[in-house]
Amino acid sequence: xxxxxxxxxxxxxxxxxxxxxRFCLASCLSGFxxxxxxxxxxxxxxxxxxxxxxxxxxxxxxxxxxPPVQNGGDDTDEQRIADLVTGNHILFDQGVVDGFGHIxxxxxxxxxxxxxxxxxxxxxxxKDDIMEFNEDSEAVDARGRSLYxxxxxxxxxxxxxxxxxxxxxxxxxxxxxFGVTGVALRPVIxxxxxxxxxxxxxxxRKVAGEDNGILxxxxxxxxxxxxxxxxxxxxxxxxxxxxVVGPSVKVAVYxxxxxxxxxxxxxxxxxxxxxxxxxxxxxxxxxxxxETGGLERVWQIWNARANANLAALKGx
Numbered sequence: 001x002x003x004x005x006x007x008x009x010x011x012x013x014x015x016x017x018x019x020x021x022r023f024c025l026a027s028c029l030s031g032f033x034x035x036x037x038x039x040x041x042x043x044x045x046x047x048x049x050x051x052x053x054x055x056x057x058x059x060x061x062x063x064x065x066x067p068p069v070q071n072g073g074d075d076t077d078e079q080r081i082a083d084l085v086t087g088n089h090i091l092f093d094q095g096v097v098d099g100f101g102h103i104x105x106x107x108x109x110x111x112x113x114x115x116x117x118x119x120x121x122x123x124x125x126x127k128d129d130i131m132e133f134n135e136d137s138e139a140v141d142a143r144g145r146s147l148y149x150x151x152x153x154x155x156x157x158x159x160x161x162x163x164x165x166x167x168x169x170x171x172x173x174x175x176x177x178f179g180v181t182g183v184a185l186r187p188v189i190x191x192x193x194x195x196x197x198x199x200x201x202x203x204x205r206k207v208a209g210e211d212n213g214i215l216x217x218x219x220x221x222x223x224x225x226x227x228x229x230x231x232x233x234x235x236x237x238x239x240x241x242x243x244v245v246g247p248s249v250k251v252a253v254y255x256x257x258x259x260x261x262x263x264x265x266x267x268x269x270x271x272x273x274x275x276x277x278x279x280x281x282x283x284x285x286x287x288x289x290x291e292t293g294g295l296e297r298v299w300q301i302w303n304a305r306a307n308a309n310l311a312a313l314k315g316x
Contacts, residue, residue, distance in 0.1 A: 080105040080165075081115055081130050083249035086303055091168065092123035093306035094257050101170040101241075103256075104154040105249050107132065114158055114167075119146035123310060135159060136219060149217050153243055156222030157229060164245040166252035171241035174264040179236040183270070185263055186277040192262035193278055193287030194233045194255050201236045202228040214240055234259050250299050251291050257302075 084105050091097045104116040117129040131147075132140040137155030139147060154167045178185035179201050187195035204212050207224035216222050216237075225243060229235040233255055236242050244259055246252030269275060278286070 075108065077108045077115070080108065080249060081127060084115055084117070084130055085125055085127055086306070087166075087168075087249050087253045088117065088122040088125040089306040089310055090253055090299075090302045091170065091256060092121075093309050094260075094302065096168075096172050096256050096260055097122045097170045101168075102148050102150070102154075103166065103168045103249070103252065104133075104151075105166045106158055106164070111162075112158075113140070114154055116148065116151055116154060119148050123313070137222070150215055152219050152222030153216045153225060154222075156219060156226045157243065157245060160223070160226035161229070161231075161245065163247065166246050166249040168244045168246075168252050168256040169241065170244075170256060170260075172256070172260040172263070174260045174267065175236065175242050176239070177267060178263055179238045179240070179242075185234075185236065185259075185266065187262065187283055188266050188269070188275070188277050189258070189262050190278070190282075190286045191258045191290055193283035193285075193290065195259065195262060195283075196232045196234070197277070199234050199236055200228050200230065200232055201238055203238050204240075250295055253302075254291065254295060254298065 084103060087103045088097075091101065091103060099121045101122055102116060103122070104114045107113040107115060112135040114133050115130050116133055117125045118131055120129050131142070131145065133151060133155060134140055135155060135158075137151045139145070150169060153169050157164055157167050175185070177183070178199065185195065185199040186197060187193055202225045204214060204216075204221065204224075207221055216225055225235060225237070229243065229245070233246065234242055234244050242256075242259060244252055244256040246255050
């Protein structure tokens with residue numbers, strides 16, 4: 001593999017990161033999907049493309065249960081709304097969302113309700129865009145504003161999962177191949193210990209039939225998605241994207257970002273062969289560290305970068 005890649009020389013180096021990822025996806029997913037279907041327990045694994053080696057084996061991982069990350073005594077609706085605005089900007093800057101996608105937070109004062117922006121590109125969301133929605137995903141005070149068509153993702157997950165404080169829905173391009181190929185998305189990097197051994201996939205046809213619009217545009221579809229999510233932190237949506245949940249806005253953003261990173265690295269690594277995923281002990285221990293002590297560090301730099309890039313974007 002190294003020789004073939006070296007042989008491409010300058011032609012490889014001239015391609016973009018996105019181009020290299022598309023090449024990896026096209027080359028390796030088709031070659032390994034049959035193997036995954038034949039042996040569902042085998043792990044088709046992960047090493048970053050800058051790494052030189054890979055190992056082979058089987059292991060198992062579980063989603064660790066990390067205590068909710070609170071903002072000290074400041075876990076108020078005001079703080080969650082502020083984090084939502086920042087989270088929208090970070091997710092856009094990190095390439096998890098573009099003009100589509102959204103993030104919400106459960107209300108502190110009324111936990112059956114949640115906060116979500118009006119229909120707006122995530123990178124443009126401000127505090128004034130954040131609206132309150134009830135348990136049926138209807139706006140408490142719409143005032144003529146447009147609403148996200150897939151807000152039911154949020155409402156039904158909050159209904160089914162009292163432990164969830166924040167929900168992210170994205171169409172992250174690195175994740176989508178694992179919902180359409182039969183190759184399971186597994187935790188392969190230490191920053192993705194929150195992923196289950198095999199990430200569940202929501203098949204909308206099982207709820208809406210063959211004649212469906214792919215989008216989660218009703219409470220019925222949102223409920224079906226929440227059932228497939230179960231106790232997991234992530235659920236894939238075939239041909240669509242994913243939903244990621246967390247015990248705080250910051251954790252949900254972290255998980256959404258590293259779900260995409262894990263997917264990209266796993267897809268690229270399929271060209272190298274089979275490698276080990278994280279086992280249950282590794283996942284639980286490293287995830288507890290990442291989502292507590294390490295979370296603020298990455299949030300700060302993500303926020304600073306998003307602010308700088310958005311300022312440049314608006315000024316151009």
